[in-house]
Amino acid sequence: MDNRFHLLTGTDVLSYTWILPPGEMIAVGELAVVTDERTKTRYFARVTRMNHEPETGGLLVTGLPIGCISLDGEYRKPRTIPALYSPVRPLDADENAILRRFMGELEVGFMMSGNQKVVDLPIGIPSSVLNQHLGVFATTGMGKSNLMKVFCASAINTRNAGILLTDPHGEYATGQPGDPDSRGLVHHPKAQEGLSVFTIREPAIAQEYGMKPLRIGHKDLSISDLGLVFDLTAAQYEVVNLLMPFSTNEIIDFFINEDVESLPSHLRTTAYIGNHQDIAQRVRSAPADALRLVQRQIRTLLDLTSLFVDSSSSSLPEILSDLDENKVVLIDIPGMSDAAELFILSAISRAIFKDRQRRFIEQGSAAASGRVLISIEEAQRVLSQRSEKTGVFREIAMEGRKFGVGLGVITQQPKNIDQRVLAQMNTLFVMGLADHHDREIIASSAKHDLRVLDTEIQTLDRGDAVISTVGIPFPVSCHIHYFEEYLDALWEAAP
Numbered sequence: 276m277d278n279r280f281h282l283l284t285g286t287d288v289l290s291y292t293w294i295l296p297p298g299e300m301i302a303v304g305e306l307a308v309v310t311d312e313r314t315k316t317r318y319f320a321r322v323t324r325m326n327h328e329p330e331t332g333g334l335l336v337t338g339l340p341i342g343c344i345s346l347d348g349e350y351r352k353p354r355t356i357p358a359l360y361s362p363v364r365p366l367d368a369d370e371n372a373i374l375r376r377f378m379g380e381l382e383v384g385f386m387m388s389g390n391q392k393v394v395d396l397p398i399g400i401p402s403s404v405l406n407q408h409l410g411v412f413a414t415t416g417m418g419k420s421n422l423m424k425v426f427c428a429s430a431i432n433t434r435n436a437g438i439l440l441t442d443p444h445g446e447y448a449t450g451q452p453g454d455p456d457s458r459g460l461v462h463h464p465k466a467q468e469g470l471s472v473f474t475i476r477e478p479a480i481a482q483e484y485g486m487k488p489l490r491i492g493h494k495d496l497s498i499s500d501l502g503l504v505f506d507l508t509a510a511q512y513e514v515v516n517l518l519m520p521f522s523t524n525e526i527i528d529f530f531i532n533e534d535v536e537s538l539p540s541h542l543r544t545t546a547y548i549g550n551h552q553d554i555a556q557r558v559r560s561a562p563a564d565a566l567r568l569v570q571r572q573i574r575t576l577l578d579l580t581s582l583f584v585d586s587s588s589s590s591l592p593e594i595l596s597d598l599d600e601n602k603v604v605l606i607d608i609p610g611m612s613d614a615a616e617l618f619i620l621s622a623i624s625r626a627i628f629k630d631r632q633r634r635f636i637e638q639g640s641a642a643a644s645g646r647v648l649i650s651i652e653e654a655q656r657v658l659s660q661r662s663e664k665t666g667v668f669r670e671i672a673m674e675g676r677k678f679g680v681g682l683g684v685i686t687q688q689p690k691n692i693d694q695r696v697l698a699q700m701n702t703l704f705v706m707g708l709a710d711h712h713d714r715e716i717i718a719s720s721a722k723h724d725l726r727v728l729d730t731e732i733q734t735l736d737r738g739d740a741v742i743s744t745v746g747i748p749f750p751v752s753c754h755i756h757y758f759e760e761y762l763d764a765l766w767e768a769a770p
């Protein structure tokens with residue numbers, strides 16, 4: 276037996292301590308098994324802290340218990356403690372296999388035990404938790420885009436959930452722009468069956484990669500999303516609210532074709548002779564400035580999105596049916612502005628949510644349709660405490676779960692996300708957060724106690740994540756697969 280970790284010298288239900296002799300090393304995050312030799316119960320723990328032990332010159336190691344297995348083979352939360360001086364050692368292959376039982380099918384990386392990758396313990400999230408929302412908290416450059424690509428690659432492989440993501444940087448579909456060696460999701464061995472890319476790229480490129488042209492119709496948009504994209508005044512909100520009863524088709528037609536500059540005065544003299552009597556009557560009481568501003572903003576958005584927004588055609592039916600077929604749907608909009616990206620992400624998300632809600636009401640359960648995850652990058656843009664800036668996303672965060680719709684909230688600033696939204700997230704990926712306040716917020720909303728992992732979270736390297744999910748009974752440290760290598764492995768495994 277490898278007794279490198281030596282004998283347990285102290286326990287309570289929430290922490291174990293043991294002493295390493297001088298010269299031996301251990302790392303934060305390393306996994307250990309404490310065997311109680313009387314009861315044959317094995318207690319699993321992870322190293323959370325270590326201090327020098329002046330008396331012996333060794334290290335006093337502290338571990339967090341993560342579960343135990345008795346002779347009946349059941350894995351439980353530890354409510355008993357191992358006997359004093361029980362041997363402490365690393366996990367063996369059998370114990371790795373035990374932990375492997377808890378992993379879901381959406382593989383993202385390998386378990387890390389301290390600085391060691393445990394290659395016979397791949398970490399996967401069960402797709403059954405995706406409707407319970409997922410958060411990715413990552414400082415820039417820590418590997419968030421790589422994680423999302425790996426996650427989508429697994430989803431394409433397993434086809435158990437639909438995933439929607441927008442990509443304004445053009446990096447997910449074909450790889451990093453400007454890097455000819457970089458690959459993307461179109462290079463997945465099962466891309467043809469499991470990936471659906473809607474793009475604004477030129478037809479020749481789209482055709483080369485089997486991408487479809489992105490089309491969003493005027494009717495798919497909502498006037499209420501102006502508030503998501505722009506900072507509106509109270510008077511503008513009034514205009515938006517007055518317009519709510521009308522279809523977006525009509526509203527856009529009104530603002531594109533009518534001379535709103537002179538409209539308010541015409542309206543007041545009831546001399547309006549345009550094609551939109553109903554709308555004109557409705558907004559006649561609105562302040563003229565606000566009306567003009569709304570018109571300008573609508574025109575700006577239509578300009579920004581003119582490559583794919585038009586009055587007639589729409590990719591939405593196809594996007595919805597691809598998600599129903601558990602495909603990864605990528606909205607590939609390289610170069611699109613922030614405002615335009617949010618505007619269409621909101622339109623698509625609303626369509627998904629309403630469709631699922633309708634089906635839930637008609638069929639009485641979400642079982643008829645699978646799960647969908649809508650991923651939102653820089654999510655603090657739309658899920659902050661400012662409720663006027665949250666649109667349909669807050670509704671999905673609060674109610675999506677029962678309709679099978681989850682949010683994938685990606686942000687560098689969890690403290691700027693509404694706490695009530697964070698509390699809904701049942702799967703968290705933490706990839707390096709330097710700010711103490713950010714870590715505190717995450718720890719308080721996680722389903723496992725992450726405070727004890729604070730040291731580990733502070734020492735995460737690029738590509739490392741601490742994952743806490745209701746799908747796995749303990750928090751795991753994981754090195755996320757490097758996308759290119761994972762792709763190679765998928766090709767090797769492909770029939």
Ligand SMILES: Nc1ncnc2c1ncn2[C@@H]1O[C@H](COP(=O)(O)OP(=O)(O)OP(=O)(O)O)[C@@H](O)[C@H]1O
Pocket residue numbers: 413414415416417418419420421422737738739754755756757758
């Ligand atoms: N798991 C990993 N293994 C190896 N290298 C990785 C891993 N994750 C990321 N990298 C590398 O680290 C660099 C940054 O990764 P990535 O672009 O995914 O980070 P990011 O957090 O999305 O950054 P940004 O916020 O700037 O978009 C890339 O060069 C990537 O190849």
